[in-house]
Amino acid sequence: MKNWIKMFIADERGAESTEVAVTGIVIGGGSVAGFTELKDKIEQKGDELIGKLDSADGN
Secondary structure, eight states: OOHHHHHHHHHHHHHHHHHHHHHHHHHHHHHHHHHHHHHHHHHHHHHHHHHHHHHHHHH
């Protein structure tokens, strides 16, 4: 068992795949966070515009 663990740690065949997977996860998470922030800003600006149009109608 001890020998298998040493060989497993030294084996680098899956290292590149793992790096690609981690990079994909980080990029995906950043994209989700960015799009969520963008959506919130668009909703906020839309609400501001609706408020201004409502106040303009009241004049």
